[in-house]
Every structure is written in structure tokens, then in C-alpha cells.
Amino acid sequence: MGRRQRLISTSILGAIFKTKSTKDAEKAPGLLARLLAFFAVFQLALSRYREQLFKKLRSDVWQIEEEEYSESFRSPSRGKRTDLIAIGDLGYSGSVFFTTPNGKFLIKSLPRQFEQSFFRQRLLDPYVEHMELNPASLLVRITDLLYSPTATLGATIGVTPSHHLVMENILYGKSECARDDQKKWETYDLKPNDYFYPERDIAGGKLAPQSVKDRLIDEFPDKVRVSVDQKEELVAQLLRDTKILNEANAVDYSLFLVRYPASTASVDNGEVPVPPGKGSPWRSGVVSSDKKWIYRVIMIDFFWARDALQAMAMTGLVKSFNLLKWGRDHGPMSITTSSDEYRSRFLRMVDNLVEVEDSAGRPAGEVRSPHLQGSA
Structure with a gap:
């Protein structure tokens, strides 16, 4: 240090x-x-x-x-x-x-x-x-x-x-595992990827080091595979959580997803420790429906207000950037869009991210959570 x-x-x-x-x-x-x-x-x-x-x-x-x-x-x-x-x-x-x-x-x-x-x-x-x-x-x-x-x-x-x-620390327990198992833990900082991110795109992306830009938005190369009930529980909770953020006019928050192999064990007692305090399934770990992974999920980075002076100033920056790109519209920024729109896209991202299986163990396809019908 x-x-x-x-x-x-x-x-x-x-x-x-x-x-x-x-x-x-x-x-x-x-x-x-x-x-x-x-x-x-x-x-x-x-x-x-x-x-x-x-x-x-x-x-x-x-x-x-x-x-x-x-x-x-x-x-x-x-x-x-x-x-x-x-x-x-x-x-x-x-x-x-x-x-x-x-x-x-x-x-x-x-x-x-x-x-x-x-x-x-x-x-x-x-x-x-x-x-x-x-x-x-x-x-x-x-x-x-x-x-x-x-x-x-x-x-x-x-x-x-x-x-x-x-x-x-939602990653608590990782350091208690064998070194080889620690390397198998994966983390994803997920935001709706159809927004324009000037930190990554403006001036050819020269506003920040590549190591930082790479973390601005992640893409999860798979699906979170769980039961219908587990998906419903997740979506229902995120609806409640995003509601207070929406009421405070917050945007640009993330879904922080952790997954590690279900076979992972701690070196002491075989069980991977969970974060301290009162547990909840998606915080402590949900086993995937194919028994291969354990998922943990929380929401982070909800400190940017849509009506902040910085957000309003960035709106003009986006318009200028679109003009310099000969009229090509890069769409709204996550930090300048409305809180209603950001919440809607965020919940849609989660709905598309999580895949449920039918009674035969096959993917059930695009089944939109009933919690989102007319709610987002």
C-alpha cells in the first residue's frame, strides 16, 4: 500500500x-x-x-x-x-x-x-x-x-x-477458498447496454485508461438459470428497490452479479462463508437450476441524480458529440435519461438476463415476468 x-x-x-x-x-x-x-x-x-x-x-x-x-x-x-x-x-x-x-x-x-x-x-x-x-x-x-x-x-x-x-462485501468467502477456486469466481457490473456512455466513447475513449473503460459496462456471456419462483422473487424485489430510486430521481445504478462454481468449497469447513448479517437468498447465494453455479446479486452505485447539474450539463455534451458524428444519434446517456426510462430498461435487462426452465428441464424461452407487466 x-x-x-x-x-x-x-x-x-x-x-x-x-x-x-x-x-x-x-x-x-x-x-x-x-x-x-x-x-x-x-x-x-x-x-x-x-x-x-x-x-x-x-x-x-x-x-x-x-x-x-x-x-x-x-x-x-x-x-x-x-x-x-x-x-x-x-x-x-x-x-x-x-x-x-x-x-x-x-x-x-x-x-x-x-x-x-x-x-x-x-x-x-x-x-x-x-x-x-x-x-x-x-x-x-x-x-x-x-x-x-x-x-x-x-x-x-x-x-x-x-x-x-x-x-x-458481496464477494466475502472468496478468499476463504483454495487459490484455484478463487480464480473461478466471476463478477459482472451490469447496466442496460443500449445507452451511450461518453466515458467510453467520447474522443475515441481517451478520457480514461483502458482498464477503467473496460469496467464501465460488462456483458454477461450467459444466462442466469433458476426456477420460476426464484426469478419471480428476484424481479419482485428489484421492483421494490428501484421504486425508491426512481422516486429520488436516481439513474445509472448497476446490478452487481457474482457467480462461482457450485463445487467450490472453503478450505476450512467445506462451506463458502456468506456475507454477515441477516441472509436473503440472492445475497447469500442461489444455486442454478443446472446445479453448476451459485449466484449472488446486489444493486450498487445509486448516487447519481438525474436532475443534478452535472447530468444536465452532460446532455449538451451528448448533443454536441452527436453533431460531430455527422448526425449519427448515439441515443440517450444513462446519466441524462429520465429515471422512469432508466428503471424500465434496467428491469427489462434483468428480465432478459434470467432464464427459467420448464418441467422437462428445457429453457422456457422468453417468458416476461408478470411482475413487469405494466409496472416498469
């Missing part, structure tokens, strides 16, 4: 393990504290945003033991320095990713201000209410929001993110 990542990791751990009395938590930092905090570049003084609210989600709704949660951020080796584990490289948005030492939770930074404000001001309360009513929701479980309560130089010049989300 580089110096920058190590200092960001230290900031995150400092917020997780910091203890404050209620009185201290409500007291605004003084002028001297603000001045000292402002000149921080990489190691920011982070705090937990609405700490009690997220604790209630963890404990009451998702049934994640608080001690288990805290211990996830500690090193399993006594006396060894506690560090988060940096994973991957920077995404197109500049996000930084870590996992906890035991791999149960994922930490993702939110470097873009409009995503931070959208989640805090418009989506968080509906998200909490939805989770309380739907504990099996497939929206990714966000267990903490860490933020810098004061302005900092590092965040101002864009070298250090001021907000970090702590989330469930």
Missing part, C-alpha cells in the same frame, strides 16, 4: 474506533481545530455521519453483531499494525477502495460532491425507511458513512476524498 492509501486507511480507522460522548459529538469544532483540520492533505479527521442511525440499521434491521462489525476493522494478528486492504485501482470517478482485514466489508470513497450531497440530503432517509420495511432488499447494505466535518485542503484540491461508504 502506498503512503497516500495508508494515510487514508488510518483516517478511516480513526473514525471507526473514535469514541465520543453525546455532548462532544454535538459540539461544533472550534476555530483552531478547523484551521488545523484545513491544512490536512491525506490524513483527514473523519467522523461518522448520523452514527446512531447506521448503528440501528446494522443491529436492528440487518442483525450484524456490533462486536463482529468493530472487530472486522482490526488485524487478525495481535501486535500487528491494523490497516485496511487496498484493492483494485482508481475507477473513472477517482474512487478509492479498501476491504476490512477479514474481507467482510468494503470501503468505497465518494470523491464527487454531488454524489455525497445526493445521498445525504435526498436518498438516505428513504433508503433507511425502505430497509426497515424490506430487510431482504438487494440495495447494497451501507453500514457507515464517514465524512470530514470541516473543509480540508486535501479534499478541496481533490487529492483526498472527504466521504467514505462502508458496505457489505
Whole structure:
């Protein structure tokens, strides 16, 4: 881990393990504290945003033991320095990713201000209410929001993110398997592929490295094969989940699909561990109807509002790009389309992705889920 990542990791751990009395938590930092905090570049003084609210989600709704949660951020080796584990490289948005030492939770930074404000001001309360009513929701479980309560130089010049989300890690269990089995795990970040993605297409795709562009939209080269009941359960839950996103005017979210061979086993007890907390079939793992694969599914990246200033500005960019392409229309962008239209295409993508079999074990063909008739 580089110096920058190590200092960001230290900031995150400092917020997780910091203890404050209620009185201290409500007291605004003084002028001297603000001045000292402002000149921080990489190691920011982070705090937990609405700490009690997220604790209630963890404990009451998702049934994640608080001690288990805290211990996830500690090193399993006594006396060894506690560090988060940096994973991957920077995404197109500049996000930084870590996992906890035991791999149960994922930490993702939110470097873009409009995503931070959208989640805090418009989506968080509906998200909490939805989770309380739907504990099996497939929206990714966000267990903490860490933020810098004061302005900092590092965040101002864009070298250090001021907000970090702590989330469930749907890939938990992979590292417990034999090395050869780990290589067989597959992940897909799925969005409707009939949209125009300027990050990939504008200026010949020179706005981002190829490794990042390759992850903008994935294509699943197969079908998710399950029973009729399992498909109905998935579609019904996604209808409920996308409804609150639609009401918040969110677009550009993804279906994150994981699959690994059904024969995969952990090296310790033979069973692949599932993500912590109260389980649900599509989160813990659904066995394919041909018994070859196990699928896990969640929804991620629901932080872009259709009416954000950036989205409206990009609409003009698309029109300009279409003009430069001699009138060739590349269609709407995922970040500038209406939330109704995005939801409709997203659910149609899922409906086409999942294949059910008839009583003889043969593909039942294109059977549109009755949940989607007139609903999307």
C-alpha cells in the first residue's frame, strides 16, 4: 500500500474506533481545530455521519453483531499494525477502495460532491425507511458513512476524498477458498447496454485508461438459470428497490452479479462463508437450476441524480458529440435519461438476463415476468 492509501486507511480507522460522548459529538469544532483540520492533505479527521442511525440499521434491521462489525476493522494478528486492504485501482470517478482485514466489508470513497450531497440530503432517509420495511432488499447494505466535518485542503484540491461508504462485501468467502477456486469466481457490473456512455466513447475513449473503460459496462456471456419462483422473487424485489430510486430521481445504478462454481468449497469447513448479517437468498447465494453455479446479486452505485447539474450539463455534451458524428444519434446517456426510462430498461435487462426452465428441464424461452407487466 502506498503512503497516500495508508494515510487514508488510518483516517478511516480513526473514525471507526473514535469514541465520543453525546455532548462532544454535538459540539461544533472550534476555530483552531478547523484551521488545523484545513491544512490536512491525506490524513483527514473523519467522523461518522448520523452514527446512531447506521448503528440501528446494522443491529436492528440487518442483525450484524456490533462486536463482529468493530472487530472486522482490526488485524487478525495481535501486535500487528491494523490497516485496511487496498484493492483494485482508481475507477473513472477517482474512487478509492479498501476491504476490512477479514474481507467482510468494503470501503468505497465518494470523491464527487454531488454524489455525497445526493445521498445525504435526498436518498438516505428513504433508503433507511425502505430497509426497515424490506430487510431482504438487494440495495447494497451501507453500514457507515464517514465524512470530514470541516473543509480540508486535501479534499478541496481533490487529492483526498472527504466521504467514505462502508458496505457489505458481496464477494466475502472468496478468499476463504483454495487459490484455484478463487480464480473461478466471476463478477459482472451490469447496466442496460443500449445507452451511450461518453466515458467510453467520447474522443475515441481517451478520457480514461483502458482498464477503467473496460469496467464501465460488462456483458454477461450467459444466462442466469433458476426456477420460476426464484426469478419471480428476484424481479419482485428489484421492483421494490428501484421504486425508491426512481422516486429520488436516481439513474445509472448497476446490478452487481457474482457467480462461482457450485463445487467450490472453503478450505476450512467445506462451506463458502456468506456475507454477515441477516441472509436473503440472492445475497447469500442461489444455486442454478443446472446445479453448476451459485449466484449472488446486489444493486450498487445509486448516487447519481438525474436532475443534478452535472447530468444536465452532460446532455449538451451528448448533443454536441452527436453533431460531430455527422448526425449519427448515439441515443440517450444513462446519466441524462429520465429515471422512469432508466428503471424500465434496467428491469427489462434483468428480465432478459434470467432464464427459467420448464418441467422437462428445457429453457422456457422468453417468458416476461408478470411482475413487469405494466409496472416498469
